[in-house]
Amino acid sequence: MRRDIFQAIADPTRRAIITLIALQAMTPNAIADNFQTTRQSVSKHLRILTECELVKQEQHGREIYYSLEIEKMKEIDKWLDQFRQIWKTKFNQLDNVLSTLKKQKK
Amino acid sequence: MRRDIFQAIADPTRRAIITLIALQAMTPNAIADNFQTTRQSVSKHLRILTECELVKQEQHGREIYYSLEIEKMKEIDKWLDQFRQIWKTKFNQLDNVLSTLKKQKK
DNA sequence: CGATTGTGCAGCCAATCGGTTGCAAATATA
DNA sequence: TATATTTGCAACCGATTGGCTGCACAATCG
16 A cells, blocks of 8 residues: 555545645535545545545544645645756746847847 | 546656656666666656656657656646645744734733 | 434455566667 | 667556445434
8 A cells, every 4th residue: 555645646536625625624424515426435535635644533423524634735845846946947047048138139 | 547647646656757857858768777667667657747748758869858847847836826825824823823922921 | 212324444346557578660780 | 781779569467446335333313
């Protein structure tokens, strides 16, 4: 079982669940209402998200509220950092080209 | 075939390939040298990355140089935006708590 | 108490995944 | 021209995936 955050967000239903519970905690039944799938399949997705610590649970009686562990999302952001450096460089290169063109116009 | 960018970065080997060719274009053989797998399997990964437009090819004779389509990576960054808003809010909430504590101390 | 509701888990299944081997085509080299 | 190199693609294979059904268990309701 691989179960890392990148594998977790690979599935479109899981990404939708993440977005759904990002702002407010929800029960599995309430989450499942938003998808054309069974409650059990949503439950399976929640288990996967729990296993890689992307969601947390809070039990209220027989209801379980799931919400996003927002800090964990920063791991993706962290991985993207290496490419942000490149974006920046490319932008500067483009900037240089533009200012060269500007100077030639003068 | 799903073939979106999130499914593409789900595999650790593909993430490593992306990092490898982010700064300089490389041939499939050169890429495969960095992994304990066959050239054909790397070729398969490159095909998947090509299909979701994450890499571009440049042919030089019989050699094909693959490099990262860095702009495409921004799609992940874009998806993360919705969570950045939440990080910001959470930070402000923490900030409020801290300043309340500060006031109480006074 | 019995019935209903909310939930997780096991087992099944078709589809997909990531790897392999074997090949064919194109280019470079002798 | 014959040979070697670089590559992509097809076929196969075991493992994993994501969905389903059926169940068990606990909490709530009548």
